[in-house]
Amino acid sequence: MKVGTRIDYQLKLHGFPMRLQCEITSWHPPYAFVDEQRRGLYRGWVHTHTFVETDIGTIVGDEIQYSVRGGDLVNNLIFRPDFEKLFEYRKQKLHELLLNKK
Numbered sequence: 001m002k003v004g005t006r007i008d009y010q011l012k013l014h015g016f017p018m019r020l021q022c023e024i025t026s027w028h029p030p031y032a033f034v035d036e037q038r039r040g041l042y043r044g045w046v047h048t049h050t051f052v053e054t055d056i057g058t059i060v061g062d063e064i065q066y067s068v069r070g071g072d073l074v075n076n077l078i079f080r081p082d083f084e085k086l087f088e089y090r091k092q093k094l095h096e097l098l099l100n101k102k
Contacts, residue, residue: 003027006038013041013082022047043067060094062087 001024009020020040027033030051037045043066050061064083068075 001027001033007035009040014078041068043069057098060091 003024003026005024007022007024009018009022011018011020018041021038022035022040022045023038025034025036025046026048030053032048032050034046034048036047045066046064047066048063050059050063052059052061066079068079
């Protein structure tokens with residue numbers, strides 16, 4: 001990856017197929033990178049991924065700035081619970097994959 005790389009996603013949100021495209025806008029391996037939505041369902045999306053090495057392993061961090069059509073009501077009913085599930089799944093999957101590598 002590098003600045004300018006575009007990534008196309010296909011996913012389902014509550015059974016409805018969605019297409020999204022993000023662009024890498026900042027690339028600083030091994031510490032961080034940023035992706036921003038170029039096409040998709042969000043009014044705005046900036047996702048900063050960070051990686052901090054510690055004595056016990058790498059801490060993976062996320063900061064997401066986003067807005068959705070429908071405001072806080074739609075966000076709290078639909079998007080926030082989905083994000084929480086998604087990031088919990090990713091946390092478990094990373095843990096599983098990294099433990100199996102050792």
